[in-house]
Amino acid sequence: xxxxxxxxxxxxxxxxxxxxxxxxxxxxxxxxxxxxxxxxxxxxxxxxxxxxxxxxxxxxxxxxxxxxxxxxxxxxxxxxxxxxxxxxxxxxxxxxxxxxxxxxxxxxxxxxxxxxxxxxxxxxxxxxxxxxxxxxxxxxxxxxxxxxxxxxxxxxxxxxxxxxxxxxxxxxxxxxxxxxxxxxxxxxxxxxxxxxxxxxxxxx
Numbered sequence: 001x002x003x004x005x006x007x008x009x010x011x012x013x014x015x016x017x018x019x020x021x022x023x024x025x026x027x028x029x030x031x032x033x034x035x036x037x038x039x040x041x042x043x044x045x046x047x048x049x050x051x052x053x054x055x056x057x058x059x060x061x062x063x064x065x066x067x068x069x070x071x072x073x074x075x076x077x078x079x080x081x082x083x084x085x086x087x088x089x090x091x092x093x094x095x096x097x098x099x100x101x102x103x104x105x106x107x108x109x110x111x112x113x114x115x116x117x118x119x120x121x122x123x124x125x126x127x128x129x130x131x132x133x134x135x136x137x138x139x140x141x142x143x144x145x146x147x148x149x150x151x152x153x154x155x156x157x158x159x160x161x162x163x164x165x166x167x168x169x170x171x172x173x174x175x176x177x178x179x180x181x182x183x184x185x186x187x188x189x190x191x192x193x194x195x196x197x198x199x200x201x202x203x204x
Contacts, residue, residue: 027153030118031111039110043161046103050166053096060089100162108158112151119146 014020032040063086070078123129123146132142139145 027115030115039107039114042103042107042110043165046100046107046162047165049096049100049103050162051169053093053100054166054170056089056093056096060086060093063089104158104161107161108154111158112154115150115154116146119150 032043034040063082066082067079070082123132123142129142132139
């Protein structure tokens, strides 16, 4: 019986190229077979939870500045109301984070199940399992690929999901906010010139 040699591509570092992108898109077709699939609905739920969580975090960030006014006016009732609001926002934020993590875990289990079943169907189709285990030297231990590599891929993808889907929305929002602060600064810098121009137009 012939002894297998080392795999031709063994030790090669993975690269972020067109082939990687094509394979990644093929995997996404397995994970999201349709817009009405269970995985797609859970992903949309995760998107809504993440957006709501960011909104709550933004509101929590406004609380400290409101305390300056309340403490400055020595308003006890306003202080109690603001403290109650802050506690409710913190509890809501914690709850949303828990639901976020729970949804990510559900996605991980569902993705791993779908991807493993898909690979098993391909693995036992025809004589593929015999070809991979006996005749091919460039693929080492396909059973381990299906069991361990799929698990690692799905776990890493689920842990990154909430961060990836919120990043574009966060970028757009803060870009818009920066633009509004820039326009505000332009008005402040040119306030005197605008006032003279307005007075000149009025006199005409």
